[in-house]
Amino acid sequence: MGRTHRVKSLLWLSLLHGFLFLIAGSGTEAPSESTAMDISSRHFRAEYLQEWQGSVDAPYFDPSTPRNITGLVGHPVRLLCRVKNLQNRTVSWVRHRDIHLLTVGRYTYTSDQRFEAQHKPRSEEWALRIRSPQRRDSGQYECQISTTPPIGHAVYLNIVEPETEISSGLELFIQAGSTINLTCTVRHTPEPPSSITWTHGEQIINFDSARGGISLVTEKGLKSTSRLLVQRARGSDAGVYTCGPNNAPPAAIRVHVLSGEHPAAMQQGCAKSSLDKAAALLCFLITLHMLRPFTDGYFGT
Known part of the structure; x- marks a missing residue:
C-alpha cells in the first residue's frame, strides 16, 4: 500500500509539473500550438465570416456612378445607380421635388409614361429612363435601397435646350x-x-x-x-x-x-429699340459720350 501511494503521488506531481510548464511557456516568444490555432481562428473570422455577413446585411452603391447628368430637351436620358451585395433588398427611384415614388424594382409607379424602370436580371445596374425630358424635369433624384433605415444615392439631372x-x-x-x-x-x-x-x-x-x-x-x-x-x-x-x-x-x-456729323441717329436707335432698363441706361450713357464733342463745342468748354 505504501508503494502504491508513492506511485500515485509521483504521477500527480508529474502532471502538476507539466501543467506549470505549459503556463510558464505561454509567456515566452514562441507561441504554443493552441495559441497559433486561436490566431488562425480569429483570422478566419475576420477574412471570411465578417465578409460573408457584410454581403448579406450591408449592400452599398458603386461610388464611381455619375452623380450629375445633363440631358437635352426631347432626347431620352438615363439615370443610373449600381448596387453591390443587394441580396433580397429592393431598389427604388424617388424624385425629390415632390417626394414622388417613380419606380420599385423593375416596376414603374407613376402615371407619367415618360418614366420607365430599367434592370437586366442578375445585373447590378438599376436605371431610371425618361423619355422626352423637359426643363421642368431638372432636379435631384435618388436611388434608394430598402435597408433599415434606407440608404440612397443622389443624382442631379439638368435638362437643357439648344x-x-x-x-x-x-x-x-x-x-x-x-x-x-x-x-x-x-x-x-x-x-x-x-x-x-x-x-x-x-x-x-x-x-x-x-x-x-x-x-x-x-x-x-x-x-x-x-x-x-x-x-x-x-x-x-x-x-x-x-x-x-x-x-x-x-x-x-x-x-x-453712326457718322460723325449725325450722332442723333444713335438717339433714334435707342428710342426705337425694345431694350430693358439696364440696356436703355447704357444706351443713354453711350449717347452722352458720343454727343460730348458737339456739346463741348457749343458751350465753348
Missing part, C-alpha cells in the same frame, strides 16, 4: 468706317450644327458677296461659334443681323452705323 447667343447683346453702335465684329455661340445641341447662316435683314450674307470686305469663321464642337466681320462699315450696313444654326433657335442683333 440656345444661340450673339455676344454683343441686342444692340451694337459703331462709327462709320470701323469693323462690324459679331460672334455667335451655339450651345446644348445634340450634335454640332451642320450650318450656321448669317442674314442682314432678309439677305443671306456670303463672304464672296459683291460688297467685299466680309469674312466668316465657323468652329464646330460641343460649343460651336461663328464670327462675322464686316470691314469699313457704312450706312447701308446698318440693320438687323441674324445668326441661324440649322438645329437651334436663331439670335438677332440690331447694328447702328
